Structure formats: C-alpha cells, structure tokens
Amino acid sequence: xxxxxxxxxxxxxxxxxxxxxxxxxxxxxxxxxxxxxxxxxxxxxxxxxxxxxxxxxxxxxxxxxxxxxxxxxxxxxxxxxxxxxxxxxxxxxxxxxxxxxxxxxxxxxxxxxxxxxxxxxxxxxxxxxxxxxxxxxxxxxxxxxxxxxxxxxxxxxxxxxxxxxxxxxxxxxxxxxxxxxxxxxxxxxxxxxxxxxxxxxxxxxxxxxxxxxxxxxxxxxxxxxxxxxxxxxxxxxxxxxxxxxxxxxxxxxxxxxxxxxxxxxxxxxxxxxxxxxxxxxxxxxxxxxxxxxxxxxxxxxxxxxxxxxxxxxxxxxxxxxxxxxxxxxxxxxxxxxxxxxxxxxxxxxxxxxxxxxxxxxxxxxxxxxxxxxxxxxxxxxxxxxxxxxxxxxxxxxxxxxxxxxxxxxxxxxxxxxxxxxxxxxxxxxxxxxxxxxxxxx
Numbered sequence: 001x002x003x004x005x006x007x008x009x010x011x012x013x014x015x016x017x018x019x020x021x022x023x024x025x026x027x028x029x030x031x032x033x034x035x036x037x038x039x040x041x042x043x044x045x046x047x048x049x050x051x052x053x054x055x056x057x058x059x060x061x062x063x064x065x066x067x068x069x070x071x072x073x074x075x076x077x078x079x080x081x082x083x084x085x086x087x088x089x090x091x092x093x094x095x096x097x098x099x100x101x102x103x104x105x106x107x108x109x110x111x112x113x114x115x116x117x118x119x120x121x122x123x124x125x126x127x128x129x130x131x132x133x134x135x136x137x138x139x140x141x142x143x144x145x146x147x148x149x150x151x152x153x154x155x156x157x158x159x160x161x162x163x164x165x166x167x168x169x170x171x172x173x174x175x176x177x178x179x180x181x182x183x184x185x186x187x188x189x190x191x192x193x194x195x196x197x198x199x200x201x202x203x204x205x206x207x208x209x210x211x212x213x214x215x216x217x218x219x220x221x222x223x224x225x226x227x228x229x230x231x232x233x234x235x236x237x238x239x240x241x242x243x244x245x246x247x248x249x250x251x252x253x254x255x256x257x258x259x260x261x262x263x264x265x266x267x268x269x270x271x272x273x274x275x276x277x278x279x280x281x282x283x284x285x286x287x288x289x290x291x292x293x294x295x296x297x298x299x300x301x302x303x304x305x306x307x308x309x310x311x312x313x314x315x316x317x318x319x320x321x322x323x324x325x326x327x328x329x330x331x332x333x334x335x336x337x338x339x340x341x342x343x344x345x346x347x348x349x350x351x352x353x354x355x356x357x358x359x360x361x362x363x364x365x366x367x368x369x370x371x372x373x374x375x376x377x378x379x380x381x382x383x384x385x386x387x388x389x390x391x392x393x394x395x396x397x398x399x400x401x402x403x404x405x406x407x408x409x410x411x412x413x414x415x416x417x418x419x420x421x422x423x424x425x426x427x428x429x430x431x432x433x434x435x436x437x438x439x440x441x
Contacts, residue, residue: 007314008043008321015323015331016418022322023416030424032398034412035180035205035365043321047314074312081207081316081325082225083214088261095202098224099127099171102200108133111166115139115158115197117183119176124202128171137161139172143404146356147184154188158195169198175205178401179352180410181361182209186218193219209363211329328415332364336413339422340366343411347371352408365412370400372407372436386432394428 013019022041025031031039055062071091079086092098103114112134116125118141128136139157142149161168170192174185185201192199204226206213215223319328337359340351349369354360376382383400390397398411411425 007047007317010043010321012322015415017416017420019322020416025416026395028395030394030396030417030421031414032396032411032417032421032425034414035177035410036399036412039414039416041318044311044315044318047317048311051310051314070310070313074310077313077316081213082223083212083216083218085216085261088215092224094123095121095204095224095226096123096127098222099124099200099202100130102222103127103131103169106167106169109166110135111164113137113161113164113166113168115161115168115170117141117172117176119173119178120171121173121177121202121204124171134166134169135164139170141176141183144355145181145352145361146354147187147360148356151184151187151191155191155195158191158197162195162197167198168195169200171200171202173205174201174203175209175363177205178399178410179367179403179408180205180363180365180412181352181367182363184360189218189220192221198222205363208329208332209365211325322415329364331415332413333362335417335419336364336366336411337362339413339417339419340368340411342419343368343422343425364414365410367403367408367410370407370409374405376407376436378402382436386436389432390428394424396424396428398425 010022013021022043023039024042024045025039072086075089075091076086079089082089092101106112108131110133113136114128114131114134115137116128117139120128137157139154142153158168158170170188172185172188173183175182185203189199189201191197199220199222201220201223203213203223206225319325322328340362344351347368347370349371352361352367352369386400387397398409400407400409402408409425411422
C-alpha cells in the first residue's frame with residue numbers, strides 16, 4: 001500500500017532557509033548534526049498521526065488482517081532503493097540484532113576468524129566480542145585515507161588471516177561515522193568474494209549519502225541499513241532522548257537487513273520471535289516470515305502507536321514530493337563540499353580528503369580540521385565544554401572528534417541548510433577553539 005499521489009498537497013519550497021518551515025527546528029538553531037539523529041518533517045508527522053488513528057480504531061483488525069500487507073508494501077518500496085529483490089529484504093529491530101542474527105547462525109570453531117575495521121560502531125563491537133569461539137582480527141584503516149590504499153591493505157589483511165585456516169568473516173561499514181567518510185565497500189565486498197571470505201556490511205548511513213546502491217550487483221552476503229537518518233536523510237519519526245543504534249521498534253527507527261538468496265537457508269533462527277498472526281492466503285518465503293515481528297509496531301501505554309513500516313512509506317512519499325532522491329542528494333553533497341572547503345579556508349586548515357582521488361571520501365557530511373594544538377588531548381571535560389558552548393551559547397551543533405593526532409569537526413548538510421549555516425560555523429569555531437585551548441592550559 002502506497003500513499004495516494006495527492007497525499008501531500010504542500011508546495012515544495014526551495015532548499016535552504018525556505019525549507020526550514022517543513023521542520024520542527026527551533027527558531028535560531030543551526031542544525032549541522034543531521035547525521036546523528038535526523039529531523040522529522042511536519043508533513044511526515046501529520047501523516048503518521050493518521051495511521052496511528054487507523055490502528056486505534058480497531059487494533060485487532062489492523063494487527064491480524066492488515067499488518068503484514070503493510071510490511072510487505074514497505075519492503076517492496078525499500079528494495080528498489082537498495083537495488084535488491086524484496087524477498088531478500090526484511091525489517092529488524094536494530095543493527096545489533098542484525099549482526100547478532102548473522103553471527104549466531106554460524107557454526108564457529110577456534111580456527112575461524114572475524115575481521116572487523118577499527119571504526120565499527122560500539123554496539124557492533126560488543127556483538128562481535130560476545131561470540132566466543134572464533135578469533136578476532138582488527139583491520140586498521142590506513143592513514144592518510146584513500147580508497148586505493150584501503151583496498152590494497154584490506155586484501156593483504158584478509159590473506160594473512162586466512163593462513164590460519166578456518167572460515168573468515170569480515171564486518172565493515174559503507175561509511176564511517178566519525179570521521180564521516182565513505183569507504184569503498186563494494187570493492188571490499190568483491191575482495192571478500194575473491195578471497196572466499198564472508199561479507200557482513202553495516203550500511204547505516206548509505207541511504208541518503210549514496211545513490212545507485214545496487215546490492216544485486218555488489219552481491220554482499222549480508223547488508224543492513226538504518227532509516228532514521230537514511231530514509232529522507234532522517235525524515236522519519238523517532239521516540240526518546242537517546243537515539244543511538246536502535247532502529248525499528250520502540251525508538252521509531254527502521255532498519256533493513258538484506259540477505260543474499262544463497263545464504264537464506266543458513267538463517268535458522270532470529271533474535272526476536274516471529275509474528276503469531278499470519279495473513280490468510282499469504283505465503284511469504286520462509287526467510288521473510290522469520291522476521292515478521294511485533295516489534296514492527298511500537299507499544300505505548302493502552303494503545304499501539306504508529307506503524308513503523310508505514311512511516312517509511314510516508315517518508316518516501318515526502319521525499320518524492322520535495323524533488324526526489326537525486327535532487328536531495330545533489331543539493332546536500334554540493335553544500336557539504338563547498339561549505340566544508342569554505343570553513344577550512346577561513347580557519348586556515350583542511351578538509352579530510354583523499355590524496356589520490358579528491359572527493360571520494362565525502363558524502364553529505366564533511367570533516368574539517370580545527371586549529372587546535374596537538375598538545376590538547378581528548379577528555380570528557382573537553383567534549384562537555386565544547387558541547388555546552390555550542391548548544392547553550394550559540395544554538396548550533398556539529399560533533400568534534402580526535403582522529404590521527406588532529407581535532408576535527410564533522411559537518412552535515414541537509415535541505416534546510418545553506419551557505420549561511422557554514423558562516424555561523426566559522427564565527428563559532430574560532431571562539432570554541434579559543435575556549436578549549438584556555439581550558440586545556
């Protein structure tokens with residue numbers, strides 16, 4: 001089921017300042033951290049409220065007769081964005097659940113090895129460390145970063161690990177969170193295939209940063225993504241103050257796991273129990289049916305809240321209404337590149353880029369070096385001072401981080417930002433850097 005063509009009737013605004021009226025963003029607040037939590041458009045919120053009303057009118061009819069049809073509709077809409085067959089796509093509660101489902105369905109021995117990058121998200125690392133039998137091997141991304149060097153070193157690393165015998169599984173991202181850079185994940189998948197290594201790809205940031213994902217051609221063994229900041233670059237609903245790697249379920253975030261057909265038979269069980277209300281006459285594949293779950297509806301006191309998969313349908317309709325994937329991606333990418341270079345030029349620093357192929361690391365957020373001395377080391381006090389200064393004094397936020405002996409800021413671009421947003425960054429960064437230097441001394 002898709003929203004009707006006239007579901008949204010507003011006139012699409014110009015991207016930039018005019019687009020802010022589509023969001024709940026506080027007046028005067030400059031949001032340059034869309035990559036962490038996304039932002040909910042008002043029309044999407046209104047559409048979700050209508051679905052909530054539909055659920056509450058008759059929860060049993062919805063849960064027993066309509067739910068699976070809606071879930072399948074959402075899967076069929078998501079699949080083309082991923083370049084995948086709908087029967088390879090399922091919804092999962094979170095990335096950790098996806099990783100754990102894959103890892104727990106392998107028969108491990110002490111001769112086996114799990115390879116993972118040194119930039120995997122904390123929850124992914126916890127999942128890896130919970131698997132006791134296999135050995136663990138960290139692939140440290142080379143620096144300075146470039147796709148060519150990453151691929152060369154990745155192949156060398158896999159070959160060295162394979163010398164120990166046993167099966168090898170590699171877990172890596174499509175895009176690192178901090179720093180926010182795109183990895184050559186399709187080529188890494190190809191290397192895994194050539195080296196007879198299982199590939200498990202964390203694509204949390206891919207939708208919204210990459211077009212033409214084409215998972216059918218890329219052919220990973222397992223691939224998963226996150227829609228809070230991906231569907232319409234985060235144009236979906238969330239719940240709660242802590243929005244980390246919780247996807248689909250109680251936090252209104254939607255995650256998708258894709259499993260290559262050749263591997264579906266090995267998924268014998270899932271972390272969450274399957275749904276107990278099958279739809280008469282509906283015969284999904286056994287793989288898909290394992291992932292029909294009550295987590296697909298968020299539970300709040302006395303009622304069922306908005307159907308999360310249908311929220312994605314609404315968010316995709318919103319994306320289409322404001323111009324579509326290519327227009328959104330083009331605007332955000334060009335703004336990230338031009339805005340980041342502007343900030344770096346005035347700060348007299350640099351953007352994080354490849355020496356081999358400039359621009360290959362950048363999606364819709366960019367990393368800019370801060371003029372802080374190397375003697376200033378990371379600490380909770382430093383981060384807290386920075387956070388409070390930006391949020392309280394300047395009503396702006398973009399995360400800073402320490403990477404390879406330098407301080408950086410990751411700046412996200414979104415349709416409600418424009419070049420003026422980056423001019424605010426310039427004024428704020430000078431003051432913040434001065435305060436951090438004073439604090440350290």
